[in-house]
Structures are given as C-alpha cells and as structure tokens.
Amino acid sequence: MHPAFSVLIFTVTAGAGYGLLGWLCANELFAWWALSIGMQISIGIIAMVLISIGLSASTWHLANPKNAWRSFSCFRTSWLSREAVFAILLYPIAALYAAAIYFQWDSVGIWAGLCLLFSFIIVFVTAMIYASLKTIRQWHHPLVPILYLLFAAMSGGLAWAFLLAWNGLELGLLIQVLGALVAFTTLTKLSYFWLFKVPGGSSIQTATSFLNQKVRILDAGHSAPSFLNNEFIYDVAKVKLLRMRWLMLSTTFVIPFALLYWLPNALTLAIAFVIMMVGLLTERWLFFAEARHVVRLLHGQQQV
C-alpha cells in the first residue's frame, strides 16, 4: 500500500496525544503523582495539541475535503465514521475535564474516566479501520489494534515521563513500567513480523478462478500507471524494507529503552521521545509499505 505521509503523521502524533491524555487521566484516577492544577491543565493542552495536529493532518489526504463533515453520518457501519464521531466528541469532554480540574469539581474523576475511555476507544477504532479490511492480509489481524494501543500507551507514556521529570517530580516506578511496556511492544511487533513472513491467503489462482492451473500475467491492460498502481502497488526493494525494519526497531525500541535506563532526566527523556516518534513514523511507513492488497494479484503477483 502506498504510505500517504499525512496518514503517517496523523496516526503517530494523534496516537501519542491520546496516550499522553490517557496517562494524565489515569493519574487523576489512581493519584500516583500529586500535580499542580496548572501542570495538569498544561499537560492536557499539550495532549490535545498533539491530537489536533494529527487530526488536521488526516484531512489533507481527502481528495474532496468539503464533504468531510458528512463522515459523521455512518456511525452504525463504518469504522472511519466512528473514528470521526469519537474524535470530535472528545473535545467537549476534555474541555469539561479541564474545567473540573480548574474549578476543583467533585466530578473530576468522572471526566478523567471518560477522557481515558474515549482515548482508548479512538485509538482502537482508528486501528479497526485497517484491521477490518479483508483485502489486506497484513492488516486484517487482531494484533493490529493491539499494537496501535501499545504504541499509543508507550509514546504517550514517554512524553508523560519527560513532562514529570521536567517539572522536577520523582519518576519512581514509571521507568520500570515504561521499560516493560517497550519490551512487551517490541516482542509483539516482532511476532507480527514473524506471522506475515511468508505470503498466504488469496492467490492469483483464486483471483482468476483457475484454481488448478499455473497463471501468469501477460498484460495488465494499461500502458501507464493508474490509480490502482499508485495506491496498491507500492514496491520497495527488499533491502530497503530490511533496513527500515532495523531503523524502526532501533529508534522505536532499543534507543529509547537504553536512554530510559541509562540516565532518566528531562533532557534524555525528551531526546528519547523525539527518537521514538521518528521510529514510530518508520513503523507506520512499514505498516503501509509491507501491506499487500489483493489487487496486486490482478497485476501479476502470485500470492499476497
């Protein structure tokens, strides 16, 4: 699949934003750290800014954005519509949460709980847009939403740790928890790679109805690339994919993990966060570049 840069930015930045918001709300519910009112609100605003950057990036890839408002209408059937609805609903809820913090309402726990729930749902729903597509084997799998949630918790958690350290708070157990989260996510991503190591599923035989014969493409029917080629047939050299995987693994997991344990102060945590975001962009690029749509079978690929 062709990796659209706007979609990469959207899922990575908004994911980190929802993750950070989730940590802030969880802290409200479980009272791990005592934060000042100003600090809670600033962290909330940072999270909402990350989310908003992501959401506006997601509208760049619409070819006809003037109809974007209509995307709230199919909540019952479409995951993309659900995402739009939940993403918009979060704004008033987050505003009420901020008011609850500022005016010290008793209901602050309820608003924090709702924000946490919505952050979780939105990341899950975003992942389901991909995971619901039967046409792409590498996406149509339960590991996809699990990974999206893990990435959000991990990158948001690192931002959370940085913001705490920057304000001179003790991190305590957070280092260990984040370390475990990074390690677990690494293993999950590696098992995802392992799972899709060999092609499977639909083949050029099922795509053409000649189940028992050898089939080979002679002509794809057009002399220049079409929409279908540009969208679905994104071919990258194997070596480059492998290099990107190493880059992804080291920047998303290894380097942030090492920085976390080596010297967890505000500066290193900030560096670790930036490096992880680069890593996650690479991860999202791979998520697209390695996804093989069944239309490729109609352009001669033997199996996806």
Place this chain on the structure above:
Amino acid sequence: MKLGLAIDLDTCVGCHACATACKQWNTSGTIGPLTDTNPYGKDPNGAWLNRIRTFEVDESPLSKTVNMPLSCMHCEDAACVTVCPTGASYKRDEDGIVLIDQDRCMGCNLCAWACPYGARELDPGSGTMKKCTLCVDRIYDEQLPEAERQPACVITCPTNSRVFGDFDDPESEVSKLQKQREGKPLMPELGYNPVNTYLPPREPIERPQGGKVLGKVKQIVNRIIHR
C-alpha cells in the same frame, strides 16, 4: 432483482472495446465526467470503470491466453459500502446495483481499499470515487429503444462475451449461462459474494480424424500451412 454480468472467458478477445465504450458512455453519464490527467502525454492517468487484464493459464503446450475484463461485481456483501463514512456508497435494494453519490463522497479512498477487484478509482478531477454503475442511466431509460436498454459495454462487445441480466430470475440468460457453463466468482474466499460470474473457457473439442489416408494428408497440409 440481482442485476449483473456474465462474462465469457472463452470468447473474450481482449479488444478493450468494452472499456472504451464504458468510458465514452459514462464520461457524459450520471457520474461523469471521468477525468484524465495528461491524456496525450507520456504518463496518461485517469478514472476507468472497466479494465481488461490478460493472463496465460496453464503451461505450454496446454497454455491458453485468457482475457479477463474486470468491472464492479455488484457484490452481495459489499464491504466498499459498509466502510464508507459519508454514506456516499450505497447498494440499491431493488436491483442490487452498487452506486456512489458524487455529492456526498469526500474522496477518502477507503472504499477502494475495501474492494478486492480494483473496481473503484478516484477521479483526479473531482476528487470523488468513481465506479461501474451497471449503466443505470441506460438500462432504465425508456427513451431508448428496448433493445438498447443494456449497458454500453454489453452492446459494444463484438464477441458477445458480456451478458447482462437478472441473476434472481432462473429463466434469464445470465442465470442459464451461469448454470450451463458453471460460472465462477472471483476470490470467493473473501466472502464478498460477487454477483458477476466468469464463464470458464470450454474444453478443446476432439476433432474427428478422417480415414487413415485422409488423416495423413490433413497432417501434411496442416504442417505446410503452419510454416
């Protein structure tokens, strides 16, 4: 009604006439225009609703060239419709035709991702999704003589390899063809239940050889002609 096409892989000669007729009709039809970018340049691109691929099936000396036109299958379980967030994509209850409301589409491409058959293409001009309409603006047009109330691609096909009709009616030509010729769906494992059916090539006919002498003469003549 379950309207769709039966496509004969035995007789299709891969002339692309149906693709051109489709483009010609639909570019001025209800979902038109079908924009092209750089049409006379080096890399022309644009929205087509029907494309023809050519495959080699089996191995030499048994191999056969098969031309396979692909347009929307008007699937019974059309995920392209359910994924659409704006409600632009819909499937009609009365005849099963899958259509796109051009005034609602926001050009997010998700439906094209959900379609296994490459049947949906984004129009680079309008930024909206385009697909086969089963020529809904021909088949019900009472201004046209009855014989012409058929999809443009069906009327054009010089070998009658595309047949249009109602798969719900067991007496229709498409239903009969599907039964007699054991029409096959493409990628049935994905569960979209495509309506269009593909009629497989017929088995080669055993030609009766004449007497021994006649057979020999035929062989020699064949060899000479072959050269």
